[in-house]
Amino acid sequence: MPRLDDKILYALPDGTDALLEGTCGAPFSILGRHNAGGVDIVRVFCRDARRVRLLIGRPQGGWGERAMRRIGDTGLYIGHIPAGISYRLKITWADGVEETEDPYSFPPLLNERELELFRNGHAAGLERIMGAHPLQVDTVAGVRFAVWAPHARRVSVIGDFNIWDGGRHPMRLRHEAGIWEIFIPGIGAGERYKYEILDQEGRIVPHKADPFARDAEIPPATASVIASSAPPIWTDATWMCDRARLQADDAPITIYEVHAASWRRPKGDPALTMSWDALASELVPYVQAAGFTHVGFLPVMELLSGGVWECAPLGLFRPSARHGPPEGFCRLVDACHRAGLGVIMDWIPDRLPPDLHGIACFDGMALYEHPHSHPHERSVLEGPPLFYNLHRAEVRGFLISSALMWLEHCHVDGLRVDMRGCAGERHDEIISFLRELNEVIAQRVPGALVIASGGSTGPDATVPVSRGGWGFSLQSCTAVPCRVGAYLAQEALWRGARHLDIIAASAQAFSGKYILCSADAGNAGDVPSLFSQLPGDAWRRHAAWRIYLSFLWAWPGRKLVFMGQEFAQEIPWNPDGQLAWDAACLPFAVGTQRMVADINHLYRACPALHRRECVPASFAWVIADDTANNVFAWIRDDGESAPVLIVCNMTPSVRHDYHVGVPHGGYWHELFNSDAREYGGSGVGNGGGVHSHPYVIHGYAEACVLTLPPLGVLYLCMARVAS
Incomplete structure (x- = not known):
């Protein structure tokens, strides 16, 4: 394998100081695999690690180990491997040893079409693009994170999996959409996480929950939780087929x-x-x-x-x-x-x-909300309400x-x-x-x-x-x-x-x-x-x-x-x-x-x-002017089935022999009486119904003579008479 001298191998690229200081907005330009002819240079930033070694895939199977050099006390490790060969990381922490793929060895996962959909506001399936999603990349299981923060200088995923250290997983910015993304291997559903965001003025905003999170901690805790990618199990096919009709x-x-x-x-x-x-x-x-x-x-x-x-x-x-x-x-x-x-x-x-962990002033500036005031002039808990910037x-x-x-x-x-x-x-x-x-x-x-x-x-x-x-x-x-x-x-x-x-x-x-x-x-x-x-x-x-x-x-x-x-x-x-x-x-x-x-x-x-709810012909006043007795009556008629007469007595007095005009002669069944004893009423009613008789009143040639219960409502109905 070609050898590189230390000057080339361990040369630090532009932006390394910003990475070490936690202000780098392009960590993938420094970390991960970078080709140098016949070899690939691998850089890893693990500030709290005791040691980092490279596990190199062997042609006959298995893994070989190769040391990485720590650059001073910066937490930056550099090593080299044959060009194009697969590798993993073996990290020794104070409390154990972790073997994992390198998050910075993976290419961008959001494609141009997905970025275009987000930028243009096409909503269909957007929740499957943004947020945290367990998936496999080249057989490697992990979680892809994507968050919109176009004004940020740096965005990192923080969680239990990296001891909430914003220097461990800074994300890649997709400039064309203002979206930051990263794939973190070895984690899955149930992990807690947030985003650490460095604003344009170099200040870390309060740690933010994921706007697209599908799960979260129980309050008052505020972290987002990676949700399972498994779809719900449904047994409601019959309802869903009938829903439009219902x-x-x-x-x-x-x-x-x-x-x-x-x-x-x-x-x-x-x-x-x-x-x-x-x-x-x-x-x-x-x-x-x-x-x-x-x-x-x-x-x-x-x-x-x-x-x-x-x-x-x-x-x-x-x-x-x-x-x-x-x-x-x-x-x-x-x-x-x-x-x-x-x-x-x-x-x-x-x-x-x-709420400070929510989407207000998400990346240090008004993003989701109207920019009605500068975010640093007041707390977001003060002042007028915040409205979405539609x-x-x-x-x-x-x-x-x-x-x-x-x-x-x-x-x-x-x-x-x-x-x-x-x-x-x-x-x-x-x-x-x-x-x-x-x-x-x-x-x-x-x-x-x-x-x-x-x-x-x-x-x-x-x-x-x-x-x-x-x-x-x-x-x-x-x-x-x-x-x-x-x-x-x-x-x-x-x-x-x-x-x-x-x-x-x-x-x-x-x-x-x-x-x-x-x-x-x-x-x-x-x-x-x-x-x-x-x-x-x-x-x-x-x-x-x-x-x-x-x-x-x-x-x-x-x-x-x-x-x-x-x-x-x-x-x-x-x-x-x-x-x-x-x-x-x-x-x-x-x-x-x-x-x-x-x-x-x-x-x-x-x-x-319930039919023809919006058709004026389905409703007709019968009694609208009896202010002396406080009685209302109207007809509901869908034009096809039996009409329903509603009579309301709004006083505590029983009204005997009360004449109500009806559109058809015959027997009117008392379908409902709000004064029924089983409802707690007095039981005053019409014995199940009444026969109408010829009597011109309320614009009709037939009338029912009713007993109106005190503070009661009657529904009466008869079979439609053929015209």
């Missing part, structure tokens, strides 16, 4: 919204949290028995600063580790699907968390790839997109992004729901992008539930003054595709519950609550109730506690639960209650 425009959708941590605490202990698998065992059958079609989760990602409510989530690609590993969340989704339940989760694409294609791709990951990889059936950042000067910017988001989801995940929630949405939210709209499947509506709640919160004597508020709600009922989100949904802390504001004794308050729910179930629009409302929980929701399960066992609460299950099943069984 979530179509004419499908019944009722959502039970849950905050996973505070739905139920193990042993009632506020310090404990149910695992995803425990929720699959307890939550899924509970929601199924209550007759809902979907479970809606408040953000399942980790929340800001370890749990502050109503703030931006951390880790847009991973569920909170408080409930267990990410594959546990997939098992929960799978259990929901097997039970016939869809899964919808909240997703926030506008606000950044200011002008950058890379940021849009980051966000949309998060949405696709939940929908494609985790089989989530819909996203409820927080729109609170939509108003103001950012309106046009975020609307442009939301249109792009909805177009991508419609193309890649047909049948998935995307729901506009919060903020100012407007009439264009559910109009297709092709027709100038925003492209959402549905939008949340709190106006009608709030009006009904405010009406019922008045003493019965004064409710007539708010009569027109209810009538006016019908004028907006068909301006979009709505989900009626009941009052209290997501209200935490000192905000009193609607139930606690209802007047009267316990009987009247529970009767009014049954009116509230059965009114909304008969109104146009899909339905959403927040956990605890199914049994009329009185105390405000506490995200650090759990639902008032002791109160759920009381007679009135049990009755309300029975009623919720019945109206859920009735809503699904009666096409007139």
